[in-house]
Amino acid sequence: MNLSYSSITKKIWMSLMGLFLMIFLVVHLGINLLLLFDPTRELFNEVAHFMGTNPIIQIFQWVLFAGFAIHIALGVILQIQNWIARPKRYKVKAISEDSFFSKFMIHTGIIILIFLVIHFANFFIKVKVFHGVDDFILAGVNTGMEDMGLLVVKLFELPEYVIGYIIVLLLLGFHLDHAFQSAFQSLGLNHPKYTPCIKGFGHVYAIVISLGYILIPLVIYFTK
Amino acid sequence: MDLKLKIWRQTGPDVEGKFVHYPVHNISKDASFLEMMDILNEELVANGEEPVAFDHDCREGICGMCSLFINGHAHGPDDSITTCQLHMRKFKDGETIVIEPWRARPFPIIKDLMVDRSAFDLIIQAGGYVSINTGGVPDANAIPIKKENADLAMDAAACIGCGACVAACKNASAMLFVSAKVSQFALLPQGKIEAKQRVENMVAKMDDLGFGNCTNTYACEAECPKDISVANIARMNREFLAAKVS
Incomplete structure (x- = not known):
């Protein structure tokens, strides 16, 4: 990567990739929620099977990986440049930021990245590389699909996994709370009429995504 | 006391x-x-x-x-x-x-609480001007300018270049200062002629000098003595994007 890209170019790419990942989060949440509405896991497994085999989705999967890679790499580069820009820190620094969670984007980002690696190992690699998932048996018949739902349910029956998951998803919410409005600002989309709406929607989006994902392990754990 | x-x-x-x-x-x-x-x-x-x-x-x-x-x-x-x-x-x-003192790599301390803010002058030299052949005094209303734009340009021009935005920013970013200087020209017809080179050159100089990147925390706006709005930063991002893709 050419490190001489200007600060604004990097921020524009950062925001575009961020917005792309935010759309992905909505799709992913939508699929996950199917687990709550269908105790037989059939709906969830069918969608998971579709997502894992559809050729268009398979291509898009690489676009998604690239999105993550660019977003993470740029985030790290920008943060290192930011640290270099202030070699000596203040002894006393009051909070004057309007967007509080903006101070912790690198910290929440790194924790989300660690979670992503674990998440990837638990699901993607397990299924795609090791084929380590039992087939989905529905009413005594092998459907030919992997039982992804069972994999999720088994993990969410472990209290330590549920607690860790909830903590990470709350941090993701904090990350998104700043990210949403910040992406629009980086793209130059600031308007006296619409910016307050964007900020408000960003808060709602962050809460819905965070609590939406958290709801699933809670329901599975307490109804097991 | x-x-x-x-x-x-x-x-x-x-x-x-x-x-x-x-x-x-x-x-x-x-x-x-x-x-x-x-x-x-x-x-x-x-x-x-x-x-x-x-x-x-x-x-x-x-x-x-x-x-x-x-x-x-x-x-x-x-x-x-x-x-x-x-x-x-x-x-x-x-x-x-x-x-x-202000703490930022591009603002080295001279002595005690005094810092060298020449970096801002270098950014202005990179594009914070209009090249106009000053002939006779033009008629005041020869170029029509929207009142809203004149006001916004004036608000941006209120920046006194003190460096509080850099000092307050957690990244020591100069985006508020540079965007105010870009905006005061970009909003007016006289500034539009050199808009593309101006935003590219000023941003390049800002990056060269080692100011941090903008994280959109808006601490700059909160601490600015002249209440320069972060809407200017968005305007500069738009100007920059338009310059890069054109």
Whole structure:
């Protein structure tokens, strides 16, 4: 990567990739929620099977990986440049930021990245590389699909996994709370009429995504 | 008022600095912050000590020369004013006041609380101007300008280049300053002609000088003595994007 890209170019790419990942989060949440509405896991497994085999989705999967890679790499580069820009820190620094969670984007980002690696190992690699998932048996018949739902349910029956998951998803919410409005600002989309709406929607989006994902392990754990 | 001052002392650019404690007594609550500093310096000189070096000039909030990071705030705890407009009534009797210089790699310390803000001049030299052949005086209404744009350009031009935005930003980013200077031209027809080169050159210079990147925390807007809006940063991002894709 050419490190001489200007600060604004990097921020524009950062925001575009961020917005792309935010759309992905909505799709992913939508699929996950199917687990709550269908105790037989059939709906969830069918969608998971579709997502894992559809050729268009398979291509898009690489676009998604690239999105993550660019977003993470740029985030790290920008943060290192930011640290270099202030070699000596203040002894006393009051909070004057309007967007509080903006101070912790690198910290929440790194924790989300660690979670992503674990998440990837638990699901993607397990299924795609090791084929380590039992087939989905529905009413005594092998459907030919992997039982992804069972994999999720088994993990969410472990209290330590549920607690860790909830903590990470709350941090993701904090990350998104700043990210949403910040992406629009980086793209130059600031308007006296619409910016307050964007900020408000960003808060709602962050809460819905965070609590939406958290709801699933809670329901599975307490109804097991 | 009696106060405990904790001031950053550094004898020169490449010397290690440290905080030194100075008690000051009988300060009027109606004194300005810089008058309080003058009183301290008079005492230091009378005692044969080196006075504290700090930047100041007009002392009426328009020159952009005073700085000081006071108790964690650029230009002190009050809103929308420069340090010279800050008064001691904003502090409590007996309070400890921590006074630091602007801290940013492109703003090296010259001495004590004085920093070199030439980096801003270099950014202006990179594009903060219009190349106009000044002939005779043009007719005032020869070029129609929307009132809204004239107001926004004037608001952006209110930037006095003090560097509080850089000082307050967690990344020492100069985006608010540069965007104000880009905006004051971009909003007016006279500035549109060189808009593309201007935004590209000024941003390139800003990056070269080692200012940080914008994280959209908006601390700059909160601490700006002239209430420059972060809408200018968005405008600069738009201008930059338009320049890059055209």
